[in-house]
Amino acid sequence: MAILVLAEHDNRTLHPATLNAVAAAQRIGGDVHLLVAGHGAGAVAGAAARVSGVARVLHADAPQLADALAENLAAQVLAVAGRYGHILAPATATGKNVLPRVAATLDVAQISEIVAVLDADTFQRPIYAGNALATVRSADAVKVATVRMTAFDPVAPEGGHASVESIPAAADAGLSRFVSRETTRLERPELTSARIVVSGGRGLGSGGNFAELLEPLADKLGAALGASRAAVDAGYVPNDYQIGQTGKIVAPQLYIAVGISGAIQHLAGMKDAKVIVAINKDPEAPIFSVADYGLVGDLFTLVPELVAALG
Amino acid sequence: MKILVAIKRVVDFNVKIRVKPDRSGVDVADAKMSMNPFDEIAVEEAVRLKEAGTASEIVVVSCGVAQCQEVLRTALALGADRAILVQSDEELQPLAVAKLLKALVDRERPQLVILGKQAIDDDSNQTGQMLAALAGMPQATFASKLDIADGRATVVREVDGGLETIAVTLPAVVTTDLRLNEPRYVKLPNIMKAKSKPLAVFSTAELGVDVAPRLETISVSEPARRSAGVRLPDVKTLVEKLKLEAKVL
Numbered sequence: 001m002a003i004l005v006l007a008e009h010d011n012r013t014l015h016p017a018t019l020n021a022v023a024a025a026q027r028i029g030g031d032v033h034l035l036v037a038g039h040g041a042g043a044v045a046g047a048a049a050r051v052s053g054v055a056r057v058l059h060a061d062a063p064q065l066a067d068a069l070a071e072n073l074a075a076q077v078l079a080v081a082g083r084y085g086h087i088l089a090p091a092t093a094t095g096k097n098v099l100p101r102v103a104a105t106l107d108v109a110q111i112s113e114i115v116a117v118l119d120a121d122t123f124q125r126p127i128y129a130g131n132a133l134a135t136v137r138s139a140d141a142v143k144v145a146t147v148r149m150t151a152f153d154p155v156a157p158e159g160g161h162a163s164v165e166s167i168p169a170a171a172d173a174g175l176s177r178f179v180s181r182e183t184t185r186l187e188r189p190e191l192t193s194a195r196i197v198v199s200g201g202r203g204l205g206s207g208g209n210f211a212e213l214l215e216p217l218a219d220k221l222g223a224a225l226g227a228s229r230a231a232v233d234a235g236y237v238p239n240d241y242q243i244g245q246t247g248k249i250v251a252p253q254l255y256i257a258v259g260i261s262g263a264i265q266h267l268a269g270m271k272d273a274k275v276i277v278a279i280n281k282d283p284e285a286p287i288f289s290v291a292d293y294g295l296v297g298d299l300f301t302l303v304p305e306l307v308a309a310l311g
Numbered sequence: 312m313k314i315l316v317a318i319k320r321v322v323d324f325n326v327k328i329r330v331k332p333d334r335s336g337v338d339v340a341d342a343k344m345s346m347n348p349f350d351e352i353a354v355e356e357a358v359r360l361k362e363a364g365t366a367s368e369i370v371v372v373s374c375g376v377a378q379c380q381e382v383l384r385t386a387l388a389l390g391a392d393r394a395i396l397v398q399s400d401e402e403l404q405p406l407a408v409a410k411l412l413k414a415l416v417d418r419e420r421p422q423l424v425i426l427g428k429q430a431i432d433d434d435s436n437q438t439g440q441m442l443a444a445l446a447g448m449p450q451a452t453f454a455s456k457l458d459i460a461d462g463r464a465t466v467v468r469e470v471d472g473g474l475e476t477i478a479v480t481l482p483a484v485v486t487t488d489l490r491l492n493e494p495r496y497v498k499l500p501n502i503m504k505a506k507s508k509p510l511a512v513f514s515t516a517e518l519g520v521d522v523a524p525r526l527e528t529i530s531v532s533e534p535a536r537r538s539a540g541v542r543l544p545d546v547k548t549l550v551e552k553l554k555l556e557a558k559v560l
């Protein structure tokens with residue numbers, strides 16, 4: 001049976017997390033179909049059709065699908081669910097919001113944030129903030145799962161030639177209404193897909209220091225900026241910078257943790273980075289137990305030195 | 312307005328958990344247990360709504376072993392009016408809990424159900440959404456601000472890239488994110504008072520719900536350990552290592 005992947009998008013561009021979810025779907029084996037549900041999202045459907053390994057794109061277009069409201073988006077997935085043995089979505093805020101609603105209506109369990117596909121019924125997923133890995137098997141007729149994007153290398157965004165099939169939009173459930181959106185302005189690479197991440201914690205001391213010290217370093221490296229929960233709660237940066245169990249999960253090539261102690265909650269969000277660098281004045285900080293390279297010292301002198309040394 | 316709050320008893324967030332040597336699960340036999348942190352936020356929000364005069368009654372529910380009464384008593388001490396324990400010694404997965412909560416929603420007819428966005432043990436982030444689906448209610452997940460007025464809940468949600476505001480008609484399901492509020496501490500006199508508040512116990516059979524697990528856990532293993540790193544003397548060495556050894560610059 002074919003596999004349905006719910007495409008993540010903002011009606012203009014296809015979110016790269018979709019490519020990681022398609023990669024997970026390919027591990028299961030079978031035709032991969034992408035569902036693009038939105039409003040005025042023709043360009044997204046076009047981009048979806050070019051994704052390597054996608055056999056078909058289902059495109060539903062209606063005003064009630066514009067803002068990915070859970071009730072309407074779940075109804076759209078359910079409208080086509082009968083054709084599929086697996087339904088996947090990237091474990092983004094949208095995927096996490098919508099897919100359990102789909103699963104419950106189908107009376108099946110959901111497997112959250114899979115990090116490996118062992119076979120069509122068996123998956124691996126982290127539990128206890130990533131301190132254990134559970135291998136679970138589903139006996140349900142339909143497997144519904146969200147995919148942790150950092151665990152699967154993305155498929156190529158180009159090279160596919162899928163057909164685009166327009167499908168009728170599910171009716172507006174009329175239960176919820178989109179009001180407004182407040183987007184954090186990003187002038188840097190996006191956190192979850194960045195090759196290098198520079199991340200700051202409570203050690204920075206203030207939002208001003210965060211900008212003054214870490215931004216030049218991030219600019220020099222072409223890196224995304226992240227933060228620990230402590231830095232977010234202290235108001236240094238907005239909460240969508242937060243990396244950890246309850247924030248974003250990143251797995252960049254290089255992760256530089258500045259003034260971050262390394263609580264379990266934070267480590268859950270970044271310990272799959274290829275190389276971890278820790279800069280902290282406390283030699284006992286738990287971050288040093290996962291760091292490949294550690295510098296013990298004052299971040300207020302070490303970070304500017306690092307910026308200078310990078311030339 | 313009646314509010315139903317679902318809470319879970321989990322291994323305390325400060326406990327460093329260990330995988331059992333036979334890989335059958337995580338060793339929680341002697342671990343300190345507490346209320347799931349997101350659920351504390353859910354209870355706090357309900358209590359604030361009652362203090363503001365928006366809510367008239369708060370019913371807290373927990374599903375699981377008899378010891379879940381402890382977290383229910385904590386919620387009562389924080390300001391909930393009465394508690395329900397759905398007692399079961401079996402493993403209850405999110406779909407089963409959602410069905411049990413749906414059965415209680417049918418009995419209690421709350422206008423608002425508040426849950427934490429995820430439990431810190433199974434990290435599923437499913438139960439609230441599943442309950443909303445089963446009960447035919449709208450959902451507002453990952454809430455960082457909640458306003459109730461005119462039969463609607465207006466909720467600011469934490470989403471990737473920023474914040475989003477939606478309005479849902481009541482009755483609705485809301486799941487809490489970390490920044491919704493700062494939960495209060497339990498006061499000793501309230502712990503005493505909580506002991507006399509009503510706590511009803513149901514079995515899963517009484518609620519007519521089949522709670523058989525749908526996902527079979529085949530094994531639980533330790534994640535791959537990172538090899539121990541090195542402390543470097545200065546920034547110059549770090550840049551050299553990143554360029555020549557790690558090759559990430």
